[in-house]
Amino acid sequence: MASQEPGPDEMSYQGDHVDFRWSRIGLVTGKEQHDHLDRPQATVNSLPAAPVAFAGRGAVLDKILPVLNPDSDDLDTNRLPICVISGPKGIGTSALAKFASHLAVNKGWFPGGALYVDLQSHAKDPLTDNDALLVLVSPLGVQGAELMSMIPVARYGYYRDCLAQRPGRTLIVVDHVVRASQVELVMPGEDRHCVLVTSRGGLPDLDAHEFRLRALDQVAACEVLAALVRIGDAHEKRAETEPEALRDLAELCAGVPRNLRDAATGLRQNRDITIEEYVHLLRDRLAPQRMPGALENEPPPGRRKRSPFMNWRRSS
Numbered sequence: 603m604a605s606q607e608p609g610p611d612e613m614s615y616q617g618d619h620v621d622f623r624w625s626r627i628g629l630v631t632g633k634e635q636h637d638h639l640d641r642p643q644a645t646v647n648s649l650p651a652a653p654v655a656f657a658g659r660g661a662v663l664d665k666i667l668p669v670l671n672p673d674s675d676d677l678d679t680n681r682l683p684i685c686v687i688s689g690p691k692g693i694g695t696s697a698l699a700k701f702a703s704h705l706a707v708n709k710g711w712f713p714g715g716a717l718y719v720d721l722q723s724h725a726k727d728p729l730t731d732n733d734a735l736l737v738l739v740s741p742l743g744v745q746g747a748e749l750m751s752m753i754p755v756a757r758y759g760y761y762r763d764c765l766a767q768r769p770g771r772t773l774i775v776v777d778h779v780v781r782a783s784q785v786e787l788v789m790p791g792e793d794r795h796c797v798l799v800t801s802r803g804g805l806p807d808l809d810a811h812e813f814r815l816r817a818l819d820q821v822a823a824c825e826v827l828a829a830l831v832r833i834g835d836a837h838e839k840r841a842e843t844e845p846e847a848l849r850d851l852a853e854l855c856a857g858v859p860r861n862l863r864d865a866a867t868g869l870r871q872n873r874d875i876t877i878e879e880y881v882h883l884l885r886d887r888l889a890p891q892r893m894p895g896a897l898e899n900e901p902p903p904g905r906r907k908r909s910p911f912m913n914w915r916r917s918s
């Protein structure tokens with residue numbers, strides 16, 4: 603059977619797919635091949651949500667943001683693409699890292715987006731280096747099995763190559779780092795991209811800008827408490843009507859954000875008591891202990907110390 607030949611217009615067809623319309627080869631079996639390893643996505647974002655009711659880190663943000671800003675000229679002579687946010691547990695290092703990262707991405711400083719990994723170093727089963735790498739590369743469309751079939755050195759080389767091919771500047775966020783080597787492994791090969799890291803103890807042997815966090819001041823601590831207590835109840839007025847008791851509570855929490863969160867949860871669990879009552883009862887409960895936020899008597903890894911602020915009932 604004679605095949606129909608294409609007309610002059612159709613001959614000039616420039617489509618980018620295989621065109622079988624004029625073929626004489628009969629049945630054709632097509633095979634689709636997805637080459638994930640070669641196709642880094644243009645924009646990624648695996649950042650967890652920024653914390654709600656975030657407050658009180660303006661001064662340190664003023665120092666971190668210029669490091670992330672590609673147009674900042676403050677640091678031209680000594681630009682290091684790594685920021686470390688450090689501080690004792692519960693002080694808010696992860697919260698600040700997430701907040702600053704979202705801010706930087708939203709400002710358009712990272713058109714390639716952000717990659718995030720939580721190493722869970724203080725949990726019972728911290729991530730292995732391999733798992734951390736897999737978490738970082740999976741939003742890029744990389745197939746884990748293929749990556750893991752490479753020898754370790756090649757895996758990191760491949761990861762850096764993926765980053766090098768990205769058209770947009772990308773932020774890499776590594777939460778809960780304990781050793782500088784964990785950061786060094788996932789450093790991009792070029793300083794176009796940036797790395798933001800959190801670490802309780804700090805990483806003095808890493809060439810990085812390090813920012814050590816302290817407790818929130820009283821104004822910020824009260825702001826956080828007031829915002830959190832209001833969550834879930836539009837009629838909640840205790841923070842407004844008891845400013846002095848609110849300040850006492852912020853002081854009892856020693857300005858440590860995790861304590862403030864727990865205290866707010868305690869108040870939400872007990873909507874029928876005043877803040878003054880709550881403070882009074884907390885003082886009794888805290889009396890035999892050291893102030894919250896102390897680093898002594900750490901619970902075993904993966905187990906969180908029972909918070910004195912929560913699970914409290916008027917009858918207890």
Ligand SMILES: Nc1ncnc2c1ncn2[C@@H]1O[C@H](COP(=O)(O)OP(=O)(O)OP(=O)(O)O)[C@@H](O)[C@H]1O
Nearest residue numbers: 653655656657691692693694695696697826859860
């Ligand atoms: N500035 C802040 N304003 C409001 N909430 C905050 C602030 N900083 C931290 N938080 C909240 O306090 C809690 C503890 O903060 P976060 O998890 O960041 O502590 P951390 O320093 O990372 O502790 P860890 O070392 O144990 O990981 C979280 O619920 C977080 O959302």
Ligand SMILES: [Mg+2]
Nearest residue numbers: 695696697778
């Ligand atoms: Mg953390």
